[in-house]
Amino acid sequence: MTDHVVAARAALHMWEEPCLSGEKGSGAVFFSGCPLQCVFCQNRPIALGKAGKEISVQRLADIFLELRDQGANNINLVTPTHFVPQIIEAVRRARTAGLSIPIVYNTGSYENPETISMLEGTADIFLPDLKFRDPEIAERYAGAPDYFETACRAIGEMVRIAGEPEFNSDGILQKGVIVRHMILPGHTKDSEDIIRYLHERYGSRIFISIMNQYTPMEGIGKDYPELARKVTKREYDKVLSYAIDLGVENAYYQNGGTAKESFIPAFDGEGI
Numbered sequence: 001m002t003d004h005v006v007a008a009r010a011a012l013h014m015w016e017e018p019c020l021s022g023e024k025g026s027g028a029v030f031f032s033g034c035p036l037q038c039v040f041c042q043n044r045p046i047a048l049g050k051a052g053k054e055i056s057v058q059r060l061a062d063i064f065l066e067l068r069d070q071g072a073n074n075i076n077l078v079t080p081t082h083f084v085p086q087i088i089e090a091v092r093r094a095r096t097a098g099l100s101i102p103i104v105y106n107t108g109s110y111e112n113p114e115t116i117s118m119l120e121g122t123a124d125i126f127l128p129d130l131k132f133r134d135p136e137i138a139e140r141y142a143g144a145p146d147y148f149e150t151a152c153r154a155i156g157e158m159v160r161i162a163g164e165p166e167f168n169s170d171g172i173l174q175k176g177v178i179v180r181h182m183i184l185p186g187h188t189k190d191s192e193d194i195i196r197y198l199h200e201r202y203g204s205r206i207f208i209s210i211m212n213q214y215t216p217m218e219g220i221g222k223d224y225p226e227l228a229r230k231v232t233k234r235e236y237d238k239v240l241s242y243a244i245d246l247g248v249e250n251a252y253y254q255n256g257g258t259a260k261e262s263f264i265p266a267f268d269g270e271g272i
């Protein structure tokens with residue numbers, strides 16, 4: 001991507017964790033481009049930077065205010081890493097114009113801690129993925145064998161900045177870190193390693209969101225036959241039981257029926 005901000009959608013999003021979406025929705029802004037290129041990406045056209053519209057920093061600030069006016073609980077920056085300097089300026093302008101809802105930084109976590117440090121005073125909530133533990137898996141599915149170490153450094157900086165979770169009286173998160181992990185079919189061991197790491201490192205200072213929504217995209221079975229199916233209930237229950245046995249208390253899990261393409265929003269420029 002260049003230094004011109006490109007975004008593909010800005011709208012209320014109802015399917016984040018309940019403490020983010022609540023009943024009113026999370027004000028999600030989907031940026032184009034992504035530092036990772038996961039083979040199973042469900043947002044592929046925008047992750048490749050091939051969808052979206054170029055917008056100014058002032059327009060981005062106005063989008064934040066429009067989402068606030070629609071009732072958003074927060075501003076949810078989706079895959080924002082490569083536009084951090086522009087986002088910081090847009091948030092500053094929007095706050096000057098009265099924006100007071102939390103800013104959520106929603107990322108795949110393949111980024112430098114220095115980038116995260118820049119967000120001190122801008123982001124209130126961090127929503128990072130921790131996708132892969134094993135370097136071979138990270139290499140095969142994202143071409144990033146150093147993913148785990150890189151993401152862990154970034155998440156460490158996020159926890160330092162955001163501190164412990166705080167909720168308002170409606171149960172909506174105001175600050176803190178929720179680390180997401182989406183289980184991949186046939187890879188429950190990697191999931192367990194990730195949950196153990198997070199629990200041992202952070203305990204109840206973070207929430208862990210354990211997701212079963214993996215959706216095989218059309219054609220993925222050609223090169224990655226092991227990814228051509230959903231996660232089974234048995235696999236999901238195994239990972240959840242592991243987390244419970246470890247003593248994980250601050251966690252979210254998903255009920256059945258999440259692995260559907262219909263949950264993937266249309267990146268048609270709405271709200272941009």
Ligand code: SF4
Binds near residue numbers: 035038042043047079
């Ligand atoms: S980090 Fe997320 S948005 Fe980026 S390529 Fe991977 S799945 Fe897609």
